[in-house]
Amino acid sequence: MATSRKLITLDEFTIQQTREFPKATGELSALLRDISLACKLINKQVNKAGLVDIIGKFGATNVQGEEQMKLDVYADEALINVLRNSNDCAGIGSEENDNFIAFEDEYSVNSKYVVLFDPLDGSSNIDVNASIGTIFAIYRRVSPLGQPCTKEDFLQPGNKLMAAGYVIYGSSTMLVYATRLGTNGFTLEPSIGEFCLSHPQMKCAEKGKIYSINQGNSRHYEKGMLDFLDHCMEINKEEGRPYSHRYIGSMVADLHRTLIKGGVFMYPGDKKSPNGKLRLLYECNPMSFIIEAAGGLSTDGHGRVLDIQPTELHQRVPIFIGSKDMVNKVLEYIGASETVAE
Numbered sequence: 048m049a050t051s052r053k054l055i056t057l058d059e060f061t062i063q064q065t066r067e068f069p070k071a072t073g074e075l076s077a078l079l080r081d082i083s084l085a086c087k088l089i090n091k092q093v094n095k096a097g098l099v100d101i102i103g104k105f106g107a108t109n110v111q112g113e114e115q116m117k118l119d120v121y122a123d124e125a126l127i128n129v130l131r132n133s134n135d136c137a138g139i140g141s142e143e144n145d146n147f148i149a150f151e152d153e154y155s156v157n158s159k160y161v162v163l164f165d166p167l168d169g170s171s172n173i174d175v176n177a178s179i180g181t182i183f184a185i186y187r188r189v190s191p192l193g194q195p196c197t198k199e200d201f202l203q204p205g206n207k208l209m210a211a212g213y214v215i216y217g218s219s220t221m222l223v224y225a226t227r228l229g230t231n232g233f234t235l236e237p238s239i240g241e242f243c244l245s246h247p248q249m250k251c252a253e254k255g256k257i258y259s260i261n262q263g264n265s266r267h268y269e270k271g272m273l274d275f276l277d278h279c280m281e282i283n284k285e286e287g288r289p290y291s292h293r294y295i296g297s298m299v300a301d302l303h304r305t306l307i308k309g310g311v312f313m314y315p316g317d318k319k320s321p322n323g324k325l326r327l328l329y330e331c332n333p334m335s336f337i338i339e340a341a342g343g344l345s346t347d348g349h350g351r352v353l354d355i356q357p358t359e360l361h362q363r364v365p366i367f368i369g370s371k372d373m374v375n376k377v378l379e380y381i382g383a384s385e386t387v388a389e
């Protein structure tokens with residue numbers, strides 16, 4: 048198909064952005080390139096997931112007697128290997144590993160950045176061919192250069208993030224990433240193997256009509272949360288109908304829709320799990336950074352998710368995230384004393 052519009056690759060885009068900062072060294076752009084490479088490798092394997100009857104189930108032994116690696120383990124190893132070989136990453140923290148990993152070679156110890164990631168979020172959706180994703184968060188390290196990175200480099204609040212993003216392995220594969228300059232989306236163009244700018248300066252609508260939550264857990268919810276759900280199911284004066292409920296059970300996919308169409312995504316704390324399910328450092332923080340850079344809000348019910356000082360690599364946090372109006376409405380219902388923005 049002929050097009051007059053020049054394709055802008057992720058690489059070209061980040062280099063252009065770097066020019067806005069005369070002191071920038073290009074390391075962040077290089078790191079993004081490395082992460083996007085790992086995600087292309089993951090994408091290739093995710094695309095084969097439907098062939099389980101032919102090549103053997105992931106985690107089972109294939110016809111050659113080799114063990115097929117589980118996709119989430121494959122994704123974790125792909126990211127670790129690419130980042131270990133990169134010159135721009137001092138260490139990683141991953142959902143799949145109990146502890147962070149400090150890379151100890153001479154290049155890595157002099158790298159400025161650490162990366163936290165959930166290599167394959169929503170992996171229970173693989174069997175049903177629903178969208179899954181990789182989430183990543185990039186911090187500038189606080190420990191001195193020249194030595195391996197430390198736990199403190201990873202336990203930074205989200206308001207210190209340099210960049211964050213996700214890749215959604217959906218009907219097309221997209222990489223969405225945010226810096227303080229905004230949130231931009233890139234679609235993988237398979238014929239050239241490059242992520243190309245397709246969704247410049249993404250904005251999360253101020254008002255939404257969709258609520259997204261695992262409502263099956265509602266027997267454990269507190270009263271305020273139940274009242275908000277009742278509010279969503281009432282006939283809305285402006286819409287003339289209740290809000291729509293959409294829940295894929297894959298945070299990346301549910302939040303990608305929320306970013307594009309507006310709405311609110313919630314994983315609250317409840318009587319059974321006071322801190323909810325989702326992890327602060329590699330799920331809630333990067334997603335909050337992306338949604339806030341697109342004009343939305345994210346709160347744990349008391350304040351900004353991004354202002355929480357982490358204490359553990361794998362800590363969980365309740366989250367209410369999406370369109371400003373809807374997030375502020377949830378806060379009214381759950382009786383929080385403060386709203387998170389004007």
Ligand code: AHM
Nearest residue numbers: 167168169170171261296297298299
């Ligand atoms: P995972 O990291 O084990 O894949 O779990 C995280 C996923 C999120 O993608 C999703 O929002 C949530 O778990 C769904 O949980 P539930 O099945 O309890 O609704």
Ligand code: MG
Nearest residue numbers: 142165168169
């Ligand atoms: Mg996860």
